[in-house]
Amino acid sequence: MRRALTIVVAAATAAVVLAPPGLARTGPKWGECPADVAKPGLRCGTIDVPLDHRNPDGEQIQLAISRLASKNPDKRRGVLLTNPGGPGGSGLDFPGGLVDLKLPQSVLDSYDVIGFDPRGVGRSAPVTCDLTTEQQYRGNIPPFARDASDVVTHARNSKTVAEQCAKSKTANMLPYVSTAATARDMDRIREALHEDKLSFLGYSYGTHLGAVYTTLFPDRSDRIVLDSNLVPGGLDRTGSRLFGPGLEKRFPDFAEFAAARPEYGLGTTPEAVTAKYFDLAGRLDKTPVQGYDGNLFRLATFGSLYRDSRMPELAAIWHALDTNQPPPTSAASDAPQSLENKVASHLYAICNDSRWPRSVSSYLHDVSVDRKRFPMFGAAGANIRPCAFWRSEPAERPVRVGDKGPANVLLAQNTRDPATPLAGAEQMRRALGDRARMVTADQGGHGVYLIGANKCANDTVTAFLTTGERPEDDRVCVAEPA
Structure with a gap:
């Protein structure tokens, strides 16, 4: 079995003067959502935005947006834009997803909840890199590099992907798919909805998007919630290398879970379960089982630890691999977005959002260091990406997240997040300064609000x-009783 795992990671503000958007035209015409997005009460529409925000009257692209309208006009405050993470993740159906997660009625009364596919993603001018099936399944996280030759091999593969992106039918969009451009699109959405300000709820990569928006448009930001925070530079080199310590911090939760359940046969102590991880990874590096090699095993473990609810399935996969049996398979996703577009749009964004080292030797060094410091997954997070060979420059330089603006930002963070660890969130907190406060929940997993079980943090x-x-002041919410 192969599964795609997406995560769900700068320079100074642009020197060029970006023209402000013109007066709002007519707002979106709301209609039925596509069948694969539809939820009760959710309506969909489109707006046009400039391909290049420096030229607002030039070529336009179309963004797909959705709205779950407040049914309580007396309590309605405004609009709450949302982002589920990525970059590269579709957000058109996210308002419905938040309802499924039991978004409180008080929030639904207070806002029209707005979803959208960011530029380049899903139904918003989707981009491509003409990725092969194998390239798609490599996903958005580099493979674990067992040695220097693995880094060199992945460097060749990464260069090929970068060349494909540069030659694809959407290569003209290469300079224009970035977090800065998407943040400006968000302000166009605000304008099209005839709102003076917008509130925002963003998870994972959405924290970088929200932080960039409120840095660019502090006076148009109402209430900004950033959940599971990347470093201020987004999914840059620093953010990527945090995957190693992130898994090391999170893994003991799974080790305790598996050790308490002898039916999985993975060890009766956390130490034994940890040893089993390295034993299985090493065996699968040499001899894959049922389609799992060592890299996919490590990646599946990393991704499954985003949620406590996935631990039983992960333990069952380990047991199957340990006994040379077919692992259980998850239900296929019915998401409207293709895997190819998800991976391609991810690359377009992260390669524009920061300057990546160009020298393969720098990755050889970092992988060697992180493999020793964080042996479970450090040699994946530190490995090279296609951004090292990217062929274009962003139309707008990356935005440096800053502390100028009203005190209207709340960060939510788990103490043991494998993908966006607390150490990165603390960097984001410092970058936002007195604008922000942070609530930290003593729990594991990727996602706090509505996803974790900590009542203090959710409230x-x-x-x-x-x-x-x-x-x-910053608040720490202790672990909730099981």
């Missing part, structure tokens, strides 16, 4: 969104 975010009440 803190709900109160901020509905009343504007924010902790006077």
Whole structure:
């Protein structure tokens, strides 16, 4: 079995003067959502935005947006734009997804909840790199490099992908798919909805998008929630290398889970389960089982630890591989977005969002260091990406997240997040300065609000969104009883 795992990671503000958007034209015409997006009450539409925001009257592209309207005009405050992460993830159906996660009625009363596919993604001028099936399944996280030759091999593969992106039928969009451009699209959405300000709820990569938006448009930002935070530069070299320590910090939760359940046969102590990880990875490096090699095993473990609810399936996969049996398979996703587009749009964004080292030797060094420091997954996060061979420059230089603006940002963060660890969130917190407060939940996994079980953290975010009440100081929410 192969599964795609996406995560769901700078320079100074642009020197060029970007023309402000013109007066709002007519807003979107709301209609039925596509069948694969439809949820009760969710309506969909489109707006046009400039391909190049420096030329607002030039070529336009179309963004797909959705709205779950408040049914309580007396309590409605405005609009809450949302982003589920990525970059490269579709967000058109995310308002419905938040309802499935039990978004409180008080929040639904307070806002029209807005979803959208960012530029280059899904139904918003989708981009491609003409990726082969094998390239698609390599996904958005580099493979674990066992030695220097693995880095060199992946460098060749990465260069090929970068060349394909540069020759693809959407190569004209290469300079224009970036977080800065998407943040400016968000302000066009605000304008099209005839709102003076917007609020925002973003997860994972969405934290970088929200931080860039509120840096560019502090006076148009209302209440900004950033959940599971990347470093201020987004999914840059620093953010990528945090995958190694992230998994090391999170893995003991799974080790305790598996050790307490002898039916999986993975060891009766956390130490034994940890040893089993390295044993299985080494065996699969030499002899794959049922389509799993060592890299896919490590990647599946990393991705499964995003949620506590996935631990039983992960333990069952380990047991199957350990006994040379077919691993259980997950239900196929019915998402409208193709895997090829998800991976391609991810690359377009992260390669424009920061300057990646060009020298293969720098990756050889970093992989060697991180393989020793974080042996479970460090040699994946530090490995080379196609960005090292990218052929174009972004139309707008990456935005440096800053602390100028109103005190209207709340960060939510788990202490043991494998993908966006607390250490990165603390960097984001410092970058936003007195604009921000952070609520930290003593729990594992990727995602706090509505996803984790910590009532203190969930209530803190709900109160901020509905009343504007924010902790006077950073808040730590202790672990909730099981």
